[in-house]
Amino acid sequence: MEYSLTVNGEQKKMAITSPPSAPSALEDKEAVIGEQIYKFRATVIDDHKLLLSINGSQVAAYLARVGKETQVFINGELYSILDLGEADKNPQRRGGPHDQLQKITPPMPAVVIRLLVALGDAVKKGQPLIVLSAMKMEATLYAPYAGTVKKINAAAGEQVMPGLILVEIEQALEE
Amino acid sequence: MFEKILIANRGEIAVRIIKSCREMGIKTVAVYSEADISSLHVQNADEALLIGNSAPGESYLNFDKIIAAARQSGAEAIHPGYGFLSENDKFAERCRQEGIVFIGPPPAVIKSLGDKTAARTLMLAGDVPVIPGMNAPSDNLEEMSQYAIEIGYPVLLKAVAGGGGKGMRVVSGPDELQNAFEQAKSEAAAAFGNGAVYLEKYLEKSRHIEIQILADNFGNTIHLCERECSIQRRHQKIIEETPSAAVTPELRQKMGQAAINAARAARYVNAGTVEFLLDGEGNFYFMEVNTRLQVEHPITEMITGIDLVREQIKIAAGLPLSYRQEDIEPRGHAIECRIYAEDPGNSFMPSPGEILYLKEPSGPGIRVDSGIYSGFTVPTAYDPILSKLVVYAEDRPGAIAKAVCALGEYVILGIKTPIPFLLNVVKSAQFQSGETHTRMIDESFSSWAPPLDKADTACVAYAAFLLSLRKAFQAEGEKPKFQTPWDTLGNWSL
Numbered sequence: 001m002e003y004s005l006t007v008n009g010e011q012k013k014m015a016i017t018s019p020p021s022a023p024s025a026l027e028d029k030e031a032v033i034g035e036q037i038y039k040f041r042a043t044v045i046d047d048h049k050l051l052l053s054i055n056g057s058q059v060a061a062y063l064a065r066v067g068k069e070t071q072v073f074i075n076g077e078l079y080s081i082l083d084l085g086e087a088d089k090n091p092q093r094r095g096g097p098h099d100q101l102q103k104i105t106p107p108m109p110a111v112v113i114r115l116l117v118a119l120g121d122a123v124k125k126g127q128p129l130i131v132l133s134a135m136k137m138e139a140t141l142y143a144p145y146a147g148t149v150k151k152i153n154a155a156a157g158e159q160v161m162p163g164l165i166l167v168e169i170e171q172a173l174e175e
Numbered sequence: 176m177f178e179k180i181l182i183a184n185r186g187e188i189a190v191r192i193i194k195s196c197r198e199m200g201i202k203t204v205a206v207y208s209e210a211d212i213s214s215l216h217v218q219n220a221d222e223a224l225l226i227g228n229s230a231p232g233e234s235y236l237n238f239d240k241i242i243a244a245a246r247q248s249g250a251e252a253i254h255p256g257y258g259f260l261s262e263n264d265k266f267a268e269r270c271r272q273e274g275i276v277f278i279g280p281p282p283a284v285i286k287s288l289g290d291k292t293a294a295r296t297l298m299l300a301g302d303v304p305v306i307p308g309m310n311a312p313s314d315n316l317e318e319m320s321q322y323a324i325e326i327g328y329p330v331l332l333k334a335v336a337g338g339g340g341k342g343m344r345v346v347s348g349p350d351e352l353q354n355a356f357e358q359a360k361s362e363a364a365a366a367f368g369n370g371a372v373y374l375e376k377y378l379e380k381s382r383h384i385e386i387q388i389l390a391d392n393f394g395n396t397i398h399l400c401e402r403e404c405s406i407q408r409r410h411q412k413i414i415e416e417t418p419s420a421a422v423t424p425e426l427r428q429k430m431g432q433a434a435i436n437a438a439r440a441a442r443y444v445n446a447g448t449v450e451f452l453l454d455g456e457g458n459f460y461f462m463e464v465n466t467r468l469q470v471e472h473p474i475t476e477m478i479t480g481i482d483l484v485r486e487q488i489k490i491a492a493g494l495p496l497s498y499r500q501e502d503i504e505p506r507g508h509a510i511e512c513r514i515y516a517e518d519p520g521n522s523f524m525p526s527p528g529e530i531l532y533l534k535e536p537s538g539p540g541i542r543v544d545s546g547i548y549s550g551f552t553v554p555t556a557y558d559p560i561l562s563k564l565v566v567y568a569e570d571r572p573g574a575i576a577k578a579v580c581a582l583g584e585y586v587i588l589g590i591k592t593p594i595p596f597l598l599n600v601v602k603s604a605q606f607q608s609g610e611t612h613t614r615m616i617d618e619s620f621s622s623w624a625p626p627l628d629k630a631d632t633a634c635v636a637y638a639a640f641l642l643s644l645r646k647a648f649q650a651e652g653e654k655p656k657f658q659t660p661w662d663t664l665g666n667w668s669l
Binding site: 001003005007008009010012014016029031033036038040042044048050052054059061062063064066070071072073074075076077078079080081083108109113114128131133134138139 | 354357358361362365520522524525526527528531532534555579582583584585586587588589590591592594595598624625626627628629630631632633634635636637638639640642643
């Protein structure tokens with residue numbers, strides 16, 4: 001089986017093989033990632049915990065599906081895995097980092113505190129555009145590129161959700 | 176002693192206060208908003224009263240509703256925890272009028288210390304060293320700008336009211352002043368209902384050292400040593416420790432005495448914290464007094480063996496302090512790591528959502544003050560603190576090693592938390608050397624990204640997880656005993 005994954009933003013190709021003599025689906029498999037070969041077996045402890053033995057060393061991994069990603073916790077470190085193969089099979093769910101063109105959208109439900117630009121303004125890359133408040137903290141969203149403000153879809157005091165493009169900027173031609 | 180106490184707070188601190196009450200044989204009353212119906216503090220109290228919708232003004236900040244809940248339940252005292260009404264002199268005064276004991280300092284003390292510029296004036300009169308800065312707030316940008324040039328950039332804009340880093344901005348040059356001024360004002364107005372701000376000289380590479388004090392109604396005031404809280408992001412503490420690597424016994428004695436002087440100057444009663452900045456030359460400057468239980472109070476409890484909530488309750492009940500200064504014998508080293516619902520890989524933006532899985536670390540010298548459980552949905556309406564991991568060992572290297580192991584065992588799935596980030600900080604050579612200062616995170620960890628060193632192991636775990644699920648599906652052709660998110664994914668293949 002071939003896997004195409006991104007792990008914390010990094011691309012990984014992995015092939016899993018099992019020797020024909022393996023007595024069960026979980027024992028003595030091999031994973032090949034790049035140049036590395038890992039011999040592993042896994043014991044399911046509960047629905048979120050897996051005890052892995054990789055090249056003879058034991059490691060506990062904790063997993064949960066969160067939206068499109070799978071979170072894997074290993075020794076205090078959290079790895080977010082996106083299975084690109086899965087996205088291919090479900091084109092309507094295709095998304096993730098690829099189509100995240102730098103859009104000015106709140107990262108979580110928020111309230112607009114202040115607009116710092118007006119329609120028609122020319123903005124520089126990195127210029128603050130809009131101030132939001134979520135969970136009592138203020139956050140500023142900045143222009144991802146230079147251009148002209150062609151539409152503003154939010155007003156001060158308004159509740160906004162992720163996905164809503166707050167400020168649309170027509171990108172300036174390369175200087 | 177009181178028979179019943181109402182806790183006017185939520186989350187981990189309400190849970191922690193309930194524990195001390197229970198040990199003292201005091202019944203507890205929780206109050207909660209509609210957003211907190213399934214919160215842990217509600218489940219742990221002897222009684223729980225729904226007081227309003229999720230907006231803090233309709234629940235945790237609403238005097239009338241909290242007083243009515245105390246009346247209805249027959250609670251004789253109210254513990255405000257931290258945040259919300261804990262430093263609200265008007266609420267403390269209202270309690271006094273209603274004949275309910277407010278577990279904290281008298282209203283007049285909260286008022287004079289809560290206004291940071293008034294507190295500065297008070298400390299100057301009490302011969303406590305203060306940071307160069309304004310002794311009154313200003314709403315005049317021109318005046319601010321003049322003053323900033325006078326004391327020299329960088330300067331720090333601070334809200335006259337409140338704390339927790341809200342309404343605070345470092346300004347490194349004149350061109351940043353206006354925007355910072357407006358942001359600080361509006362953030363302070365939203366958080367504390369008071370948008371007044373003032374300027375202080377910003378001391379770079381200083382340490383945040385605070386002294387815990389306890390004072391009773393009989394004029395006894397003692398200090399319980401220092402806490403170092405230099406590890407901050409967005410002016411909010413994330414790692415605290417005691418003792419500080421920079422505080423010698425002589426300096427501890429000096430700072431402790433200054434804190435006691437500060438408390439006496441303010442006629443302080445109950446538990447409080449005097450915050451100082453310590454520069455590289457061993458000079459320290461008064462910043463402010465926090466007239467409440469601090470988030471980081473557990474580390475002091477670990478090294479002194481004193482339950483601060485218990486002491487607060489005893490003082491409020493009119494009992495004298497159980498300890499004299501010479502009884503305080505700190506031992507060992509304690510470190511606290513704050514666990515928030517936030518994404519350290521995305522500028523610490525809040526990361527609310529459902530906790531799908533939780534496994535808290537345990538073992539000798541490990542304490543977790545927690546307000547969460549598996550299946551709990553973190554509400555968006557409040558401060559995103561989830562819990563605090565506190566470790567204790569004989570010495571600093573031992574405490575660091577324990578923090579590393581405990582963070583490694585602290586599993587929270589479903590939301591993002593700073594655990595991987597905290598792990599990198601406590602493992603760093605800079606933290607281990609003890610050369611900490613308030614800009615350390617900004618200077619050395621601003622480009623932090625999620626780890627990749629165990630990415631291959633994570634991939635293998637992912638594949639094994641899918642395989643185990645397939646095996647579970649195949650077993651006797653029936654669904655697995657446990658429901659997993661994969662059940663809802665429909666057809667898939669490997």
